[in-house]
Structures are given as C-alpha cells and as structure tokens.
Amino acid sequence: MEINIILFPNFETLDVFGPAEVFGKVEKFRLDYFSLNGGIITNNDNIRIATKKIEDIKNTAASVLFIPGGTGTRIEINNPELLNAIKKIAENSKYVLTVCTGSALLAKTGLLDTHKATSNKRAMDWVKTSSDKVLWDDDARWIKDDKYYTSSGISAGIDMALSFVKDLFGFDEAEKISLRMEYNWQTEN
Amino acid sequence: MEINIILFPNFETLDVFGPAEVFGKVEKFRLDYFSLNGGIITNNDNIRIATKKIEDIKNTAASVLFIPGGTGTRIEINNPELLNAIKKIAENSKYVLTVCTGSALLAKTGLLDTHKATSNKRAMDWVKTSSDKVLWDDDARWIKDDKYYTSSGISAGIDMALSFVKDLFGFDEAEKISLRMEYNWQTEN
Numbered sequence A, B: 001m002e003i004n005i006i007l008f009p010n011f012e013t014l015d016v017f018g019p020a021e022v023f024g025k026v027e028k029f030r031l032d033y034f035s036l037n038g039g040i041i042t043n044n045d046n047i048r049i050a051t052k053k054i055e056d057i058k059n060t061a062a063s064v065l066f067i068p069g070g071t072g073t074r075i076e077i078n079n080p081e082l083l084n085a086i087k088k089i090a091e092n093s094k095y096v097l098t099v100c101t102g103s104a105l106l107a108k109t110g111l112l113d114t115h116k117a118t119s120n121k122r123a124m125d126w127v128k129t130s131s132d133k134v135l136w137d138d139d140a141r142w143i144k145d146d147k148y149y150t151s152s153g154i155s156a157g158i159d160m161a162l163s164f165v166k167d168l169f170g171f172d173e174a175e176k177i178s179l180r181m182e183y184n185w186q187t188e189n
Helices: A013-023 A080-092 A102-108 A121-128 A155-169 A171-180 B013-023 B080-092 B102-108 B121-128 B155-169 B171-180
Strands: A002-006 A030-035 A039-042 A048-053 A064-067 A095-099 A142-145 A148-151 B002-006 B030-035 B039-042 B048-053 B064-067 B095-099 B142-145 B148-151
Touching: A002 A013, A013 A095, A013 A155, A013 B013, A064 A080, A064 A102, A080 A102, A095 A102, A095 A155, A102 A121, A102 A148, A142 A155, A148 A155, A155 A171, B002 B013, B002 B080, B013 B095, B013 B155, B064 B080, B064 B102, B080 B102, B095 B102, B095 B155, B102 B121, B102 B148, B142 B155, B148 B155, B155 B171
Parallel strands: A002 A030, A002 A064, A030 A048, A064 A095, A095 A148, B002 B030, B002 B064, B030 B048, B064 B095, B095 B148
Antiparallel strands: A039 A048, A048 B048, A142 A148, B039 B048, B142 B148
C-alpha cells in the first residue's frame, strides 16, 4: 500500500515526519515523497528532502495520498498546476489524508465539498477561504469523513496517523507503534 | 546559534524532525544537517535528506551538536571515523544533545564518562555496552548533566528539545512552541 506524500517549499516539518514515523512502522505501507517538479524541496527548518515528480506517483486504487500543511500552502493555494495534480491523484486514491493547512489545498480542488473537515485552529479563518462548501469543524483534532482524513496542526497529525492505522489494522497495532514512539497518543478526536 | 544535526543511514525519523520542529521555531537557532561524507542520507521511512559534510560544520563555542538514534547507530558504533568526528565537534560545542540510541555514539567517544545519561529504554542493554563509565539512568525521559542532554526514544526527544529551549530562553518561550505544535509537552523528565 503506497503512501504518497506531497511536498512543496516550506512544508511544516512535523506535519510530514510525524505521520511518516507512524506509517514507516506499518509493514504493509511503502512511503515515498513527491513534489510537482521533483528534486530537492527545502523548508523553514532548513530541511532539504529529495523528491520524485508527482507524475511518477504509482496511483493505484489502494494508494494513500498525504498532504501536509505549512506556510508554503499560502503560495500553493494559487498554484493550479499543483492543485490539478492533487485533484487527479486524490480522486483515484483509496484514502486522502491532510494535516494542518494541507486541507485548504484539498478543499480548493472541490473534492471536500459537502464533507466534514478540519484544519489548524490558528489558521481556520484563512483555510475557510479555500472553500465555503466544506463543512468545516472548528474544534476537532482530526476528522474522518468518507475517504478523507483531515487534522489540526502538527502533532494532531500524529494522532490522526495513529487513528488511521487503528481503522485499518486495529487498536493494538496502532498502540504498539505509539508505545514504540514513547508518544502520548490522544486517541479521541 | 548553530544547531548542527548529525545524520547517518537509518537515523530514526522523529528523533531528528521532532526536535527540528521545535528548534526551527526559535529565532536565534540556525539548523543544519551533516553526515560524514555529505550527500543524500536515506532512512527506514524512505526519507532522503540532503546533507553537508561534517568537516564543514561551523563549530563555534556557541554551537549545539545534535545526535539522533535509530537502527543505524548499531552500524555507526563501529565507525571510528564518525565517532572521532563526533568527539572533536562535541568537545568544542556549547551543548551536546542526543535522542534515543544517539547517546551510545556519544558514550563511545568517552565524553559521557562519569556523567548521568539515558537512552531508549527498549535498547538500554545494548546502549550500556557502549560504555561502563557512564552513569546510565534506566528511568528518565531525558537528563541534563553539565552540557550534555540525553533522552529516551523518539517523542522523548521532543520533550527534551522543549526543555532545552526552556533552559535557554524560559518556560514561556518553550510553552509557546509546544502550543503552536498542538503538542502535549511532558514537562517533567
């Protein structure tokens, strides 16, 4: 099961690598990192990650699309090429997960219309400008609606990732990972 | 203030990027990522991160050396070239921080002799083989002794990183970062 992670300049560090830590412990998951044009993607914490091109994503009916947040989403929300790519991949993916303001990028494609979703509470006013057809939740740490999982900021993405593992493979599997991470998993959203 | 982060193949994802998320929010910190020979370093979660050469570290009396853990430490513990580089940089750094089995690499250099230190509780038996002169603590989530901060596994590194910020810049500054991260900071070690 492919976990296809979308990166862009100034993605939020832990939005990506918290869930990556969780998903990397699941035997059935294979993680890979993509950006619109491939190559090295840099962020605010001076992390430089090597990525493949989005067009090289193995987009199967069993694959998972993962979109982080970060200050870079304020730029990418105006990048139709990226949004179109996200829309195309999201439509064909089994699940789509977003952390923080990543939900604004997904909402902008229209795919979250009529769905419940959430985002970083400190960025909610801005996130809501991405779509007025999404049923935005101002309180949840994360929300699952149909195949869409959206979460609040940073660490909330880890809680969502663990809950995603729980939904697919059971509580024990998720708890085992949280214990190995010495992480205080907030199991309730 | 430079935060010099040492990477090697199969470093543990969140050991690095949890603290990087914290340190990246501190205005006075500048983060950079190094490996013995530079270039792309890959880990178990298929993350490929671009690094500079260790010899290019700006090792000033104000700099911080950061060493993560991960399965790769079981290889690097037998890499005298890396251990010698770590020793040289650690001696000249103002602070040295390790997460998880990163403390085994530091202990192997002899610099932790007679100091209190800790590590991942699930790897403690192996970690102790790196040095019998370290005062290993089997319980602490993290420990500060002199200029050395060592922590237990993965998320414990985030708690340690926040406490490091607290020690340098006060509780309010650290709490502000933990809130922004929506992270349940375990303030007691």
